Amino acid sequence: MTWFLAEVVEFALIAWLGILALFVALSILRGDIPLAGLLSSRSGGADPERVQSLLIVGFVLVAYLVEFADLPSDATALPDVPEALLALLAGSNGLYLSGKIARTGALTPTPPAARNRRREGNE
Amino acid sequence: MTASTIALIGFGVLLVILLGFAAIVLVKILAGSITLEGLISEADSSKASLSRFQFLVFTFLVAGLFLLLTIETGGFVEIPATVLGLLGISGGSYVVSKVVSAQDTQKKTANPPEDV
Numbered sequence: 001m002t003w004f005l006a007e008v009v010e011f012a013l014i015a016w017l018g019i020l021a022l023f024v025a026l027s028i029l030r031g032d033i034p035l036a037g038l039l040s041s042r043s044g045g046a047d048p049e050r051v052q053s054l055l056i057v058g059f060v061l062v063a064y065l066v067e068f069a070d071l072p073s074d075a076t077a078l079p080d081v082p083e084a085l086l087a088l089l090a091g092s093n094g095l096y097l098s099g100k101i102a103r104t105g106a107l108t109p110t111p112p113a114a115r116n117r118r119r120e121g122n123e
Numbered sequence: 124m125t126a127s128t129i130a131l132i133g134f135g136v137l138l139v140i141l142l143g144f145a146a147i148v149l150v151k152i153l154a155g156s157i158t159l160e161g162l163i164s165e166a167d168s169s170k171a172s173l174s175r176f177q178f179l180v181f182t183f184l185v186a187g188l189f190l191l192l193t194i195e196t197g198g199f200v201e202i203p204a205t206v207l208g209l210l211g212i213s214g215g216s217y218v219v220s221k222v223v224s225a226q227d228t229q230k231k232t233a234n235p236p237e238d239v
Binding site: 002005008009010011012013014016017018019020021023024027032033034035036037038039050053054057060061064065068071073074075076077078079080081082083086089090093096097100101104105 | 131134135138142145146149152153159160162163164168169170171172173174176177179180181183184185186187188189190191192193194195196198200201202203205206208209212213215216219220223224226227230
């Protein structure tokens with residue numbers, strides 16, 4: 001009986017995840033979840049670091065699915081992600097984040113004029 | 124009533140509660156009460172975030188393959204450290220991207236562009 005309940009849970013969870021994934025995919029296709037600006041920073045125009053990041057994500061996704069498809073039928077673990085793929089993804093994300101930081105200037109110090117305005121506002 | 128019967132009833136009740144939560148959340152998402160509109164948008168704008176998109180894709184990938192393999196083998200399967208590393212890289216990238224966006228918004232609020 002417990003085994004049967006466990007089977008019910010497994011199939012219910014996979015069905016739940018499948019329906020959610022399908023709904024998210026359909027929402028993206030319909031435009032309810034907007035993808036506008038995915039490849040551009042706020043200034044507009046595609047940024048190369050974003051394009052390369054998206055391409056690498058697609059490549060890693062396909063490569064891992066191929067690894068999964070090659071699993072033997074008696075496998076008891078998910079397939080390992082090759083270290084080269086991990087390094088590629090880490091490098092790609094590093095490049096994307098560096099580009100984002102450089103474009104937004106988020107980590108540059110606040111100019112003195114703005115600091116004085118803030119001080120005046122606090123007095 | 125034996126201990127195993129009580130355990131079975133308890134397991135069944137827990138199952139109904141947990142699956143009930145999952146079903147309610149899914150129905151509300153499908154009905155639109157829980158909106159997914161900002162799922163991959165940046166916090167302070169409607170612009171799509173690449174790091175959120177990447178995190179979403181890899182989360183669905185690992186969760187889906189894990190569940191599929193679990194059903195196939197009939198028991199929990201091992202998640203290798205490299206798969207956790209993959210999730211860690213995409214999750215870490217999402218967190219850093221969020222911090223950078225927040226810093227940028229803070230700077231723009233503190234230092235608005237002056238009219239010429």
